[in-house]
Amino acid sequence: MLQTIDLTKCYDNEVLAVNGLNLRVERGEIFTMLGANGAGKTTTINLVLGFTEPTSGTALINDIDVAKEPLKAKVHVAFVSENVQLYGNFTARQNLDFFAKLGGRTDATAEDYDAVLTRVGLPEAAFRRRVRGFSKGMRQRLGIAIAIMKNAELILLDEPTSGLDPKGGIEFLQLLDALRSEGKAIFMTTHDIFRAKEIADKVGIMAQGELVRVLDRVEIDRENLEDLYMKYIELQNSQARSAEAAAAA
Amino acid sequence: MILIAKELRESVLSARFAVTSLLCVILMAAAAGIMIGDLATLQEDYDAARALHARDMDPEHMNEEQIFIMGINLDKPPSPLMVYAAGIDPRLPNMVNISLLRGSSAKGGQGEDAGLAVFGSLDVASVVLLVLSLAAILLTYDAVAGEKERGTLKLLLSNAVPRDMVLLGKFIGRFMVILIPFLTGTAAAFLLMVLWGGMELGGAEYARLGLLTLLSVLYIGVFCMLGLFISCVTKKAATALLILLLLWVVGVYALPRASSLVAGALRPMPPASGVEAERSRAFLDSLKGMMGGGGDQDNPFGGARREWAKLDEYVGAKARARTRVAGGIARLSPSGAYLLAAMRLADTGPERHDRFLASAGKFDEAYTAWVMERFRNREGADPPPRLDMRPDRLDDALNSALFDIVLLAGWCIVLFAGSWVAMLRYDVT
Numbered sequence: 001m002l003q004t005i006d007l008t009k010c011y012d013n014e015v016l017a018v019n020g021l022n023l024r025v026e027r028g029e030i031f032t033m034l035g036a037n038g039a040g041k042t043t044t045i046n047l048v049l050g051f052t053e054p055t056s057g058t059a060l061i062n063d064i065d066v067a068k069e070p071l072k073a074k075v076h077v078a079f080v081s082e083n084v085q086l087y088g089n090f091t092a093r094q095n096l097d098f099f100a101k102l103g104g105r106t107d108a109t110a111e112d113y114d115a116v117l118t119r120v121g122l123p124e125a126a127f128r129r130r131v132r133g134f135s136k137g138m139r140q141r142l143g144i145a146i147a148i149m150k151n152a153e154l155i156l157l158d159e160p161t162s163g164l165d166p167k168g169g170i171e172f173l174q175l176l177d178a179l180r181s182e183g184k185a186i187f188m189t190t191h192d193i194f195r196a197k198e199i200a201d202k203v204g205i206m207a208q209g210e211l212v213r214v215l216d217r218v219e220i221d222r223e224n225l226e227d228l229y230m231k232y233i234e235l236q237n238s239q240a241r242s243a244e245a246a247a248a249a
Numbered sequence: 250m251i252l253i254a255k256e257l258r259e260s261v262l263s264a265r266f267a268v269t270s271l272l273c274v275i276l277m278a279a280a281a282g283i284m285i286g287d288l289a290t291l292q293e294d295y296d297a298a299r300a301l302h303a304r305d306m307d308p309e310h311m312n313e314e315q316i317f318i319m320g321i322n323l324d325k326p327p328s329p330l331m332v333y334a335a336g337i338d339p340r341l342p343n344m345v346n347i348s349l350l351r352g353s354s355a356k357g358g359q360g361e362d363a364g365l366a367v368f369g370s371l372d373v374a375s376v377v378l379l380v381l382s383l384a385a386i387l388l389t390y391d392a393v394a395g396e397k398e399r400g401t402l403k404l405l406l407s408n409a410v411p412r413d414m415v416l417l418g419k420f421i422g423r424f425m426v427i428l429i430p431f432l433t434g435t436a437a438a439f440l441l442m443v444l445w446g447g448m449e450l451g452g453a454e455y456a457r458l459g460l461l462t463l464l465s466v467l468y469i470g471v472f473c474m475l476g477l478f479i480s481c482v483t484k485k486a487a488t489a490l491l492i493l494l495l496l497w498v499v500g501v502y503a504l505p506r507a508s509s510l511v512a513g514a515l516r517p518m519p520p521a522s523g524v525e526a527e528r529s530r531a532f533l534d535s536l537k538g539m540m541g542g543g544g545d546q547d548n549p550f551g552g553a554r555r556e557w558a559k560l561d562e563y564v565g566a567k568a569r570a571r572t573r574v575a576g577g578i579a580r581l582s583p584s585g586a587y588l589l590a591a592m593r594l595a596d597t598g599p600e601r602h603d604r605f606l607a608s609a610g611k612f613d614e615a616y617t618a619w620v621m622e623r624f625r626n627r628e629g630a631d632p633p634p635r636l637d638m639r640p641d642r643l644d645d646a647l648n649s650a651l652f653d654i655v656l657l658a659g660w661c662i663v664l665f666a667g668s669w670v671a672m673l674r675y676d677v678t
Contacts, residue, residue, distance in 0.1 A: 027336070027501075043678075046678045049406075049407050049678045051403065051406070051678050052678060056490075071409045071411060072409070074408060075408060075409045076411040077407065078407070079404060079407035081400055081403060081404060083400060084404075085399040085400035085401055086401060087255075087401060088399075089258075089259055089261070089262040089263055090258070091263070094258070098251065098255050099408070101251045102251055102252075102405070102408045102410060103408050103409075104409070124385075127414075143404075150408075156407075220628070230631070236405075239612070241379055
């Protein structure tokens with residue numbers, strides 16, 4: 001469903017944000033990408049959404065090259081950002097209605113909206129409330145409702161669990177599990193090792209723009225993911241320190 | 250349609266829309282009310298002056314002192330559409346005095362130099378010029394930069410929607426939103442004109458009001474596009490607002506007013522005392538000629554009148570040149586182009602005054618001939634001539650305003666093209 005081939009992004013200031021990224025996310029699979037701040041996770045999502053031109057390499061959604069046919073590719077993808085900010089003057093339903101129609105769901109009814117909002121755990125009293133007064137968790141749920149409503153085969157989630165309370169986090173994982181069961185391909189970036197370990201079919205560890213390790217379900221269960229993650233983070237930090245020292249010298 | 254509906258709904262639900270709309274409607278209606286009052290006063294003054302001056306033309310009341318020294322007065326009627334765009338006409342001389350000894354001279358208003366005071370009226374067009382342009386900015390500055398800041402732009406563009414469609418949706422949606430208070434205010438102003446002001450408007454006036462409304466829509470469109478453009482080239486809504494306010498102050502306020510000062514410096518008017526001294530000199534020369542038995546005894550002041558006519562033409566040409574320069578500089582801003590076009594369509598510009606002076610000149614010739622004939626043949630003279638001020642043709646007005654209308658349309662096109670390019674290159678991340 002999602003494939004990147006030698007995907008590379010080098011910014012004008014010669015910062016190599018993503019370096020030769022190769023990954024695949026199949027239908028009915030959750031790929032979780034771990035990495036410290038600045039590792040290149042969000043840049044990867046920006047490349048997959050066509051917001052940033054790759055320096056080289058290709059991102060394919062449903063075998064469609066995002067850089068060449070971004071609009072065609074975006075039909076198959078739904079996106080939930082880290083800090084979902086919707087239209088504050090609109091109610092939850094109005095936001096959902098707008099994005100559903102934008103995503104091509106012109107046939108959706110009020111009942112469909114209510115069903116999706118209920119599914120993501122938004123209280124019924126909030127359906128007709130303006131989003132401006134929503135907590136971060138509520139906005140996050142609404143963002144996921146928007147992604148579900150689009151009924152896209154691929155869902156991209158950029159650190160979706162940040163700011164969620166423990167109950168919200170558990171419900172969120174249950175929701176992802178259900179979406180996986182429906183055959184959705186899910187690509188999620190996160191700092192949250194524990195939730196990644198719990199839900200992911202594959203975990204990728206990204207450091208300094210490179211996907212340094214990909215673990216499948218068996219490896220996730222077998223390895224100590226926390227130690228592994230810390231090892232790569234430490235490696236990244238020491239490399240960064242060496243580079244700084246070399247630059248200073 | 251989805252994008253337009255969203256923009257409409259988002260803007261209409263905002264507090265700034267409510268405040269802006271209320272302000273626009275109240276100010277447009279208030280401006281119309283004030284100008285209806287001013288028009289009524291000018292019309293009363295005109296009617297009273299015309300009745301008084303008609304007596305002076307009555308052969309029964311005419312005498313040599315009046316014909317030669319006091320002269321007779323011709324009055325210029327006010328344009329009813331000054332309610333929409335007052336222009337400079339109310340400030341220009343509204344009367345011409347014609348005396349056989351002193352020739353013709355314009356009186357009233359602020360004199361010929363009033364042409365520089367075009368940007369200071371409180372009429373419907375001024376509310377559009379100042380308030381609606383500001384409202385357009387306030388409703389568009391965050392169209393793109395604000396969505397980026399809120400993070401909704403990324404979500405929006407993660408869907409299969411082309412960026413140019415997003416831009417078009419934003420423009421149409423927000424433009425329609427600003428048209429709500431504008432059209433409500435316009436309707437209120439028109440109703441006040443007809444119902445409260447009791448103005449009897451003909452088909453030509455309604456056509457002009459229609460054109461003025463379309464012109465205002467075009468002007469508001471320029472500022473909507475400007476707001477969108479700046480929003481497309483900035484990353485923060487606050488930055489966009491700051492830049493737009495700066496541009497607004499320069500474009501709407503400073504530049505049109507500076508144009509008068511610059512034009513005044515580039516094209517100075519001859520001092521009034523010098524002109525008056527020249528007039529006196531010409532008169533005294535004629536008087537000397539007459540006393541000395543020389544000159545044209547049938548028309549002893551003909552030479553002086555020719556000199557005066559030349560002086561009037563010289564001063565008029567200076568004033569027109571100055572107004573032209575002021576207009577040329579003011580046109581650098583859409584506000585200048587808007588006001589000049591509005592003034593032309595409302596027939597409240599210098600063209601109206603020129604038509605009045607041209608009519609007065611023709612009257613002067615006919616009147617002088619009539620007076621001479623009357624002296625020669627006291628009983629059998631024809632009835633006195635009448636001032637026949639040529640009405641302003643709508644197609645003439647439209648042709649004259651076309652340049653400024655094209656300028657405004659040009660601004661719209663250029664700003665939209667700029668916004669389009671900026672939007673396609675906009676960094677969503």
